[in-house]
Amino acid sequence: MAKKIIYTLNARSHEMLESMRNYFKIGPARMQHEIQGLLAQTKEILASKGIKYSALKSALVPDPKRREIALVFDTLNMQESWYGFPIYRALMPLLSRQSNYSILAGDYIGDNDWQDVLYERRSE
Incomplete structure (x- = not known):
């Protein structure tokens, strides 16, 4: 299989790759083959x-010239338990179909020792 360019691979939180490698004792060459296969599947789905x-x-590729923003939402002020959907519904119409975006989502949490720091950062 000819090597194809992968623009991004989130190996840090992609447990499937690590689990496959460890369980099946996959070496680097075979792991690369599997990743290339996943890329081919991804391209087919996109196509x-x-x-x-x-x-x-x-x-997908980091660019230091790109303008980036962080949108932080206080989920305590939301009624929905699945709070991502109303945010998605409000945000998507604002994005142009002619552009590409990388949208990352996560929860901004910390134990009680960090609550003041988290609150200050959110308030900035």
Whole structure:
């Protein structure tokens, strides 16, 4: 299999790759083969939706010139237990279909010792 360019791979939180490597005792060459296979599947899925993987490069590859923002939401002020959906519903219409975006999501949490720091950062 010819090597293909992968623009991004989140190996830090991709437990499947680590689990496969450890359970099946996969060496580096075989792991690369598996990752390339996953890339091929990803490209097929994107192509079925009319999206070229190469068109996503600007969203997937870090660029120090890119303007970035962090949107922080106080989930204590939300009624929904699945708070991501109303945020998604409000945010998506604001984004142009002619552009590429990389949107990361997560919860900004900490134990009680960090609550003041988290609150100060959120208030900035």
